[in-house]
Amino acid sequence: MNRCSIILSIALIAALLPLAGCNSQTVRTAAVETPNAALEPIPEHLLLDAGVDIFDPGIEYLEEGKSLTTPSVRKAEGVHAAHNLTQTLQRTGNWGAVRIVPAGQSETDVYVSGQIVKSDGETLTLKVTVTDAAGNKWYTRTYSDKLSQYAYDRTLRQEQEPFQRLYNDIANDMEQYMRRLQPSEREKLRVVSKLRFAQRFAPDDYNDFMEVDGRGKYTLKRTPADGDPVMAHIDSIRIRDQMFIDRLQDYYANFNQRMQAPYDQWREASYHDTKELRKIKGESTARKIGGALAVIAGILAQGSSSSAARTAGVLGIGGGAYMFKSGLDRGAEARLHEEGLKEMADSLGAEIAPHTIALEDKTVTLTGTVDEQYAQWREILNEIYLTEIGQLPAPDYADPQQ
Numbered sequence: 001m002n003r004c005s006i007i008l009s010i011a012l013i014a015a016l017l018p019l020a021g022c023n024s025q026t027v028r029t030a031a032v033e034t035p036n037a038a039l040e041p042i043p044e045h046l047l048l049d050a051g052v053d054i055f056d057p058g059i060e061y062l063e064e065g066k067s068l069t070t071p072s073v074r075k076a077e078g079v080h081a082a083h084n085l086t087q088t089l090q091r092t093g094n095w096g097a098v099r100i101v102p103a104g105q106s107e108t109d110v111y112v113s114g115q116i117v118k119s120d121g122e123t124l125t126l127k128v129t130v131t132d133a134a135g136n137k138w139y140t141r142t143y144s145d146k147l148s149q150y151a152y153d154r155t156l157r158q159e160q161e162p163f164q165r166l167y168n169d170i171a172n173d174m175e176q177y178m179r180r181l182q183p184s185e186r187e188k189l190r191v192v193s194k195l196r197f198a199q200r201f202a203p204d205d206y207n208d209f210m211e212v213d214g215r216g217k218y219t220l221k222r223t224p225a226d227g228d229p230v231m232a233h234i235d236s237i238r239i240r241d242q243m244f245i246d247r248l249q250d251y252y253a254n255f256n257q258r259m260q261a262p263y264d265q266w267r268e269a270s271y272h273d274t275k276e277l278r279k280i281k282g283e284s285t286a287r288k289i290g291g292a293l294a295v296i297a298g299i300l301a302q303g304s305s306s307s308a309a310r311t312a313g314v315l316g317i318g319g320g321a322y323m324f325k326s327g328l329d330r331g332a333e334a335r336l337h338e339e340g341l342k343e344m345a346d347s348l349g350a351e352i353a354p355h356t357i358a359l360e361d362k363t364v365t366l367t368g369t370v371d372e373q374y375a376q377w378r379e380i381l382n383e384i385y386l387t388e389i390g391q392l393p394a395p396d397y398a399d400p401q402q
Contacts, residue, residue, distance in 0.1 A: 049095065
């Protein structure tokens, strides 16, 4: 290949590279399906209660300098994901009570924990683990969904969570696993969760009702007798515990409602900015490579015996330098875009961050975070239980402010 051919080849590549950075693809998603709902009511004694923990924000997956979100936003998204899954499970009619449980502290028939692996408005990836009261791990699976440009189109968008398909998939997998359990197995799970709750308050009375192995799996040996007076007290305590958790659902629902509007705005902006960043970075790289090749072609041309080729080479050097600089400028624009989005995310995180709350009733005031309040509540329940069975005098929970 002669010198002119080399120069022409390099120049052609230099010219085509910036165009390659402009190519993009639009992902289209099919219509969202509804989760599998019970065809007929499930008998109450076979309905399993489900507890959903606040999702781990997955902060370890955030790459410093590259991620478009912040830990504060991710923590809020952990509540949002748990709330969406809870609502989805409730709508199916396949479960008993479905609640968000503070830090997994409440014994329940089926327990769901999750972690946010990726969330940028365009793609949501969740890692979900489902276990039951007997310590059996149903499964750990990773769910991911990628939206099309139409997901945030206000004229086409349905009035539902953009990633509802993902939550439906989780609900469907849980339903399929639950359906494989025999009725007797479901009944045993309900007894095991009841006994595990009882063991928290009266371990000496109920530790020998189950065996637990080194892997944390519970085997039911026998069930409490009908009319067991201690169990009657514990049933009363458990009802109060569930009522308190039901009150906490209002907090989570209000929190989710407050964050919904700014979060939707952030997700939509993040969706478009994520795609724009890919385009800008692609163009930046292409321009820098193309500019460098044009400069090389211009330098090679200086050795040509043709004055026209040398003149073209000088122009190529100048044009290549300009193209390389424009690539740097596009890269700087991308960094500015990232910083602007991070500032938006920080602002959103501050707006929707959890607040210290006080839940009051006629007897006690609880303060602190939701987890702290629930821990305090558990201590109070234990004192109530001990009082009811005569081991303590009735505690005075009068509010000093009243």
